[in-house]
Each structure stands twice: as structure tokens, then as C-alpha cells.
Amino acid sequence: MNICVFCGSSSGHRPEHLQVTQAIGKLLAVRGHRVIYGGGHVGLMGALADASLAAGGEVTGVIPHFLARHELAHPGLTQLIRVDSMHDRKRRMSELADAYLVLGGGFGTLDELFEILTWKQVGLHDKPIVICNVAGTWDPLYQLIEGMRDQGFVRDSHLELIAWASDAAGAVDALERAPRTSGSVASKLV
DSSP states (O other), X not given: OEEEEEOOSSOXXXXXXXXXXXXXXXXXXXXXXXXXXXXXXXXXXXXXXXXXXXXXXOEEEEEEHHHHHTTOBOTTOSEEEEESSHHHHHHHHHHXXXXXXXXXXXXXXXXXXXXXXXXXXXXXXXXXXXXXXXXGTTHHHHHHHHHHHHTTSSOHHHHTTOEEESSHHHHHHHHHHSOOOOOOHHHHOO
């Protein structure tokens, strides 16, 4: 499978984030999955790519030209795709993805998650989305989503659009157990 991983260009303050990200990169490679990600060489993004490549995996990065110019592009990827905008980046990663994995990150990671989650909610794709909740980082998000449900803005069925895991093996297992679909976001986006 092509696993699109959303994660931070920072490593965060807790060492668990880096450790789990490296374990996921290695595990995806060992299990024969290609990593699709934002193309950076810094933070969790760089650690993910480095770990997967070191374990013999294939890694495709998708990066906007303006970020690549700031020397953020990873120089050693299997494939680096340059695009014009952040929107083009998300679209291209989605075209390549069979499933999505969310690790720690900031606003960009949230943006990527919510766009792909919304696309799934409205039926543009039915690909698995797994959030790896390392050290409780995503607990507030889970509580927010439950609160939105309790207030009548999110349906119970929407809670099932996301699978949750707390470690590398659990996250990759959840991706592999999820039903496979043949639908493509790209074919449905205008």
C-alpha cells in the first residue's frame, strides 16, 4: 500500500514522537509499504523518511516549490514531486495514497487531517484514516470531536471515519486491517 503520512516539520518536545515516527518509518518499509509524505527533511517528516529509506523502503515526497527553495526538500528520496501550492500538495498526496496515517504535528498536520477527513465524510474517498495518538497528543482532538457529536454537529457514524492507535505497530496494523477501496479522490475532485 501507499501510506500517506501527515506529520510535523518539528519533532516536538517529547522524545516519544521521534521514536514512534522512526519505528513507523521502519515498519512501513519492512512490511512493503511505500511512504507518501510532505517531502521535507526536517522534524518528524525527515525522521519518517530517513527511517523508511534506511530499512529499504520507498519514499515519495510531495513539496511545493516555495518550500523546496528554502532547502526543506529531502535530498535522498525515492521520488520527489514538486507542486505549485499547498493545495496541490494535498491533492497529489491523496491521488497517490491508499490510506492515511496521522502522527504528531501542528497546524499543517491538522489542515491535512481535516481536509482528508472532510473528503471522507462527504464521500470523495473511503480510504482508511488512522491517528497515532502518541503520549496523548491527540486526546484533546478526540474530546473535541466527541463534544461536537454531543452538540449535534457530528454524527455517531462520523466517529467511525477515524481509527485510533497509540503506538507504531498498532497504527500500521490498523491500516493493514482496514478494508481496501478502489476509489480515488482525484477522480472526484473538481
